[in-house]
Amino acid sequence: MANRTTTAEDVKHDTRAAAREAREDLKEGARKLKEDARETLEDMADNQAAERLRERGAEFAETVRETGREYADRARAGAGRLYEEGHRKAEEGYDELSELVRRHPAKSLGIAAGLGFLVGLILARR
Template identity: 85%
Template sequence: MANRTTTAEDIKRDTKAAAREAREDLEEGARKIKEDGRETLEELSNNRAAERLRERGAEFAETARETGREYADRARAEAGRIYQEGQRKAEERYDELSELVRRHPARSLGVAAGVGFLVGLILARR
């Protein structure tokens, strides 16, 4: 079973994609609400209740904008936190690997030579 390590760049890319998708979903939802609201207001434009509905619609639109901004801010903050955590873990793994190479230089050289040999074989067959 292969052990896949996630890099800070993978985490950053995934977080950006999730934030972009959330923003697009919010924008599409806001557009639909706006269109539905316009249609409803047009149907009721001859009615006094229409004015009240316009006011309520404006209130809902403002609430939606505020909620969207809040959601985007939270997503940005979480993306930053995840990125920092990824950076920290990458640095820890690098330090661990460096220490391992310092403690066992001959073994490390052998592993590197073996990997180089296998890569050479693979490339030579192409």
């Protein structure tokens, strides 16, 4: 049971690390874009510079689209991995609980009856 907490913490840590990495990548991309835009604006003295600006703008737009797709794919893959891990952990927990009930049926029945009684008391007071 302690593995689930560790696994959840690992998932949180991985998610935060991926978010930090994405944030840093976006900051770096924005910095480069700002530098390139500044250089391009300085070159806009003639029509060739304006055409170059349009081309670079189109290139940057495509780069942003590709980067967005890449991060979306990463997020989908991460979500799928988390789903599979959660599903596997749930099955393991169910198997552990089933085995425990098989080994100690009387205790399990007593615990279930006690919990049922408590839930009944709580619901009856509402």
